[in-house]
Amino acid sequence: MKIGVIADDFTGASDIALTLAEAGMRVAQFIGVPETDADPDLGAGVVALKSRTEPVADAVKASRAAGKWLRAQGAEQIIFKVCSTFDSTDQGNIGPVLDALADDLGVDRTLVCPAFPENGRSVYQGHLFVFDRLLNESGMQDHPLTPMTDPDLRRVLAAQTAREIGHIPAMTVAAGATAIRDALSRTKGHVIVDAIHNADLMAIGTASKDLPFICGGSGIALGLPANFGATPATPDWAGICGPAVVISGSCSRATRAQVATYKSLAASFEIAAADVIDGKVTAASIADWAMAQTGAPLVYSSADPDVVRAAQAQFGTTRAAHAIETLFADLAAILAQRGVTRIVVAGGETSGAVVSGLGAHTLEIGPRLAAGVPVVRVAGAAPLCLALKSGNFGGPDFFAEALTRMETPT
Structure with a gap:
């Protein structure tokens, strides 16, 4: 293994796994820290954690364990993969995890760049933009768990x-890899690096050749595989047909638009936190409904920010989120048992719940469905594939397009 990735959520893990696979590396995505060694022929291993919203101590412990395992597999370079919107709270978890991993690796400087130009995320003068808006004007200020109110x-x-x-x-970045490397050598601590175009990320990748530890979004991996002799490739995919369901828990603007579009095409079932907590709906009852529908139905809790805030005020942020995530985990398990072969999932926390509910240990990376979103196959299971979509990724027709492309071989 040449590159080891510690991802702070499941959608981010599949996002960077796709970037590495398209750059020509053989990649596997692991759900949590594996208990056995990886295939020695892997070029990159991605450990998917749910550490973005965990208590700081838990996030640090899990990340350090992932780093230790990846180094034991021979990883020469460790990437701490964070969201391209850098969402976190004042308590963490990005800073504390960066500190802990830097200590473990014995480095005194860490390059940090969450830019992902293909999805409109750029860093300029240390500020994060989402397309033409500063981060705090992009909708991320309304994130229910990690609201981002400062773009600096x-x-x-x-x-x-x-x-x-x-x-x-x-x-400096525009001047190329040598200029970036020289500037980095004059710094200490955690260093935010601007990036506006993919060419910037390629230069940053070249400059990072000898760095044992870096941090960023999936874009940071664009220029890294070439340092290890990899050449671009398209992941193979045989296609999987069969019953399908769309599950959406993200409350991002993009996902709410996708939900609105897909509701005009398919049967839909909206979940409210109050109904879950009061026991008015259960995973079994929703599964019964879903299996009775024709086509691929939609089950969603993607509410407007005011609705989310009202639920949090009534039940508490943690209780409301946990209730819905538990429901989605149980629902995914039942759907798989009943023969569903394709599940499209929107939202990082929701994706984590679904994958955990399925009991998946390793995901095989297929081709891209949209920028930052591959189709993945649950390894060792009956035919079952997933699309784990970050809330803000994909166009308005993503759900329908993803379902079709899951069936289509490369």
Whole structure:
């Protein structure tokens, strides 16, 4: 294994796994820290955690365990994969995990770049943009668990760590890999690096050749496989047909638009936190409904921010989120038992719940369904494939398009 990735959620893990696979590496996505060794022929291993919203101590412990396992597999470079919107709280978990992993690896500087230009995420003058809007105007300010109200990544990270926060500006990045490497050598701590175009990320990748530890979104991996001799490739996919269901728990603007579009095409079932907590709906009853529908039905809890805030005020943030995630986990398990072969999932926390409910240990990476979203196959199971979509990814027709492409061989 050349590259080892620690991802702080499941959608982010499949996102960066796709980037590495398309760059020509043989990749596997592991659900949690494996208990056995990986295939020695793997070029990259991605350990998917649910650490983004865990208590800080738990996130640090899990991330350190993942890093230890990846190093034991021979990984020469460790990537801490975070969301391209860098969403976190003042307590973490990005800063504390960065500190812990840097200590474990014995490094005194860490390059940090969450840019993902293909999906509109760019970093300029240390500020994170989503297309033409600053992060705090993009809808991320309404995230139910990790609202982002400050687009300055230097301030965001400074609130989470006592280490120095550096910055390499776009002008230096545009000068190329040597300039980036020289600028980095003059810094310490965690260094935010600007990136506006994919060419910037390629230069950053070249500059990172000898760095044992870096942090970023999936875009950070664009230029890394070439350092190990990999050449671009399209992952093979035989296609999987059969019953399908769409599950959406993301409340992002993009996902709410996708839900609205898909509801005009398929039967839909909306889940409210109050109904789950009060026992008015159960995973079994929703599964009964879903299996009785024609086509691929939609089960969703993707409510407007005001509805989410009202539920959080009534039941508490943790209780409301846990109730819905538990329901989705149980629902996924029942659907798989009843022969569903394709599940499209929207939302990082929802994806984590679904994968956990399925009891999956390893995901095989297939071709892209949209920027940052591959189709993945649950290894060792009866035919079952998933699309694990970050809330903000994909166009309005993503659900229908993903279902079709899951059936289509490359």
